[in-house]
Amino acid sequence: MTRAISLHHVSKSYTRGVRVVDRLSLDIAPGELLVLLGPSGCGKSTVLRMIAGLEEITDGELLLDGEYANDLPPSDREMAMVFQNFALYPNMTSRGNIGFPLRIERPGEDPAPRVDATARMLGIEALLDRYPRQLSGGERQRVAMGRAIVRKPTAFLMDEPLSNLDAKLRNHLRAEISTLTRKLGVTTVYVTHDQAEAMSLGDRVAVLRGGVLQQVGTPRSVYALPRNVFVAAFIGTPRINLLRGLVRAPLDGAMSISLGRQYLRLPEPLSLDHQMLRVQQGREVIVGLRSEAIRIAGPAAARPGEVPIGGLVEHVEYQGHEVLVHFSTGSQPAVVPDLEAPTPVRTLRHRREGTVLNRIRERAGALRGGPTVVLDRPHDVEPDRPAPAAQESRLPGDLVVRTTPDIELRHGMRVPLLVDLGHLFVFDQHGERVSPLPARQPDLGD
Ligand SMILES: Nc1ncnc2c1ncn2[C@@H]1O[C@H](COP(=O)(O)OP(=O)(O)OP(=O)(O)O)[C@@H](O)[C@H]1O
Numbered sequence: 143m144t145r146a147i148s149l150h151h152v153s154k155s156y157t158r159g160v161r162v163v164d165r166l167s168l169d170i171a172p173g174e175l176l177v178l179l180g181p182s183g184c185g186k187s188t189v190l191r192m193i194a195g196l197e198e199i200t201d202g203e204l205l206l207d208g209e210y211a212n213d214l215p216p217s218d219r220e221m222a223m224v225f226q227n228f229a230l231y232p233n234m235t236s237r238g239n240i241g242f243p244l245r246i247e248r249p250g251e252d253p254a255p256r257v258d259a260t261a262r263m264l265g266i267e268a269l270l271d272r273y274p275r276q277l278s279g280g281e282r283q284r285v286a287m288g289r290a291i292v293r294k295p296t297a298f299l300m301d302e303p304l305s306n307l308d309a310k311l312r313n314h315l316r317a318e319i320s321t322l323t324r325k326l327g328v329t330t331v332y333v334t335h336d337q338a339e340a341m342s343l344g345d346r347v348a349v350l351r352g353g354v355l356q357q358v359g360t361p362r363s364v365y366a367l368p369r370n371v372f373v374a375a376f377i378g379t380p381r382i383n384l385l386r387g388l389v390r391a392p393l394d395g396a397m398s399i400s401l402g403r404q405y406l407r408l409p410e411p412l413s414l415d416h417q418m419l420r421v422q423q424g425r426e427v428i429v430g431l432r433s434e435a436i437r438i439a440g441p442a443a444a445r446p447g448e449v450p451i452g453g454l455v456e457h458v459e460y461q462g463h464e465v466l467v468h469f470s471t472g473s474q475p476a477v478v479p480d481l482e483a484p485t486p487v488r489t490l491r492h493r494r495e496g497t498v499l500n501r502i503r504e505r506a507g508a509l510r511g512g513p514t515v516v517l518d519r520p521h522d523v524e525p526d527r528p529a530p531a532a533q534e535s536r537l538p539g540d541l542v543v544r545t546t547p548d549i550e551l552r553h554g555m556r557v558p559l560l561v562d563l564g565h566l567f568v569f570d571q572h573g574e575r576v577s578p579l580p581a582r583q584p585d586l587g588d
Pocket residue numbers: 156157162180181182183184185186187188189335484486
């Protein structure tokens with residue numbers, strides 16, 4: 143049996159007045175693998191522990207197969223947890239560790255047949271008589287998985303189970319977990335701060351920030367249509383280019399978005415998404431360009447929907463199969479400081495005049511003790527004016543472009559670029575996506 147898990151407006155406060163999880167609502171279907179993704183401290187583990195019954199729910203409801211379960215003891219939930227640190231008993235062999243939950247649950251029964259079957263499924267028969275200290279990290283995690291599986295739980299709750307392993311093993315075990323949970327058809331909630339892991343594993347990914355759900359959807363949909371600038375910046379490698387822009391929509395001329403010294407002229411006839419940008423006229427926005435939206439080529443090579451800009455090569459990152467080129471285009475990077483920082487939500491929120499990004503900026507200022515980008519300046523401010531953000535940005539340049547290793551580029555070269563406006567994201571001062579239109583559904587064929 144596998145479970146439907148529903149959270150309805152679930153909140154958690156450890157300290158009065160501070161919600162580390164804030165009115166979270168999520169419906170996880172039976173057999174689904176849902177990944178909870180977010181930066182450190184955003185409340186992922188707390189959510190998992192509330193589902194497991196290891197943490198009390200401060201507010202809201204947890205439903206298991208539609209039944210109210212806030213007060214159900216952990217053992218009655220029949221869920222298995224797998225942790226980052228494996229949590230094996232050091233004085234027991236793998237056989238003892240895997241069989242342990244069975245010996246507790248059914249003291250009179252011989253656990254051996256189920257332990258053997260589980261070990262076969264995981265390919266660890268040869269490890270059954272070894273102690274944890276005689277196992278590698280990956281082997282230990284397989285044994286821990288075995289211990290989770292052997293009880294035939296109704297759900298798996300996995301808390302960064304692979305983060306103690308090296309990259310190669312992580313990839314390998316990630317594939318194993320994916321295959322295994324699908325084969326067993328058991329509802330799985332998987333916590334990670336690694337977006338690549340989330341994207342490759344999840345049927346759906348739920349992105350959390352400061353205890354608040356930002357977006358939930360298939361990996362493809364959250365990548366293709368991030369709801370806000372935080373999700374856009376958190377998902378995707380290399381990280382999306384986020385630049386400060388200014389919408390120019392003269393009544394008698396072409397619409398464009400200024401990016402410091404350069405501008406993107408929106409092609410006519412304007413698409414519906416671009417038409418709707420008219421309401422942002424004169425306002426500062428955040429332009430999001432993933433690296434696949436930009437290519438190195440001159441204006442003559444432009445395809446419909448592509449517009450030219452120029453870039454100065456600042457840094458070339460050779461990665462073997464591809465090269466990441468950092469360009470200076472004379473624009474100002476927009477900073478999303480919450481990406482790595484914990485931001486518990488205050489329930490007694492002091493709602494001041496101003497935007498979300500304003501608040502982000504303030505927090506970042508407090509965290510870093512330095513200046514941060516001004517994202518909601520008055521309308522009449524010239525966008526070309528140098529801003530403090532430029533000094534803050536640690537990476538050279540303001541635009542990262544992915545290209546093939548056969549193109550020879552050196553620091554200081556001026557290079558023509560084409561921007562595909564079909565892949566343009568625009569976020570408003572609150573960090574919400576305004577283009578493509580917020581109501582747009584992904585048309586991805588999935
Ligand atoms: N027992 C506790 N008492 C008080 N505060 C806690 C407790 N457990 C967690 N917190 C706080 O709650 C917030 C969320 O913690 P949680 O462990 O859920 O985050 P996380 O997203 O899983 O982080 P990480 O990825 O670093 O494990 C953090 O600010 C943390 O300090």
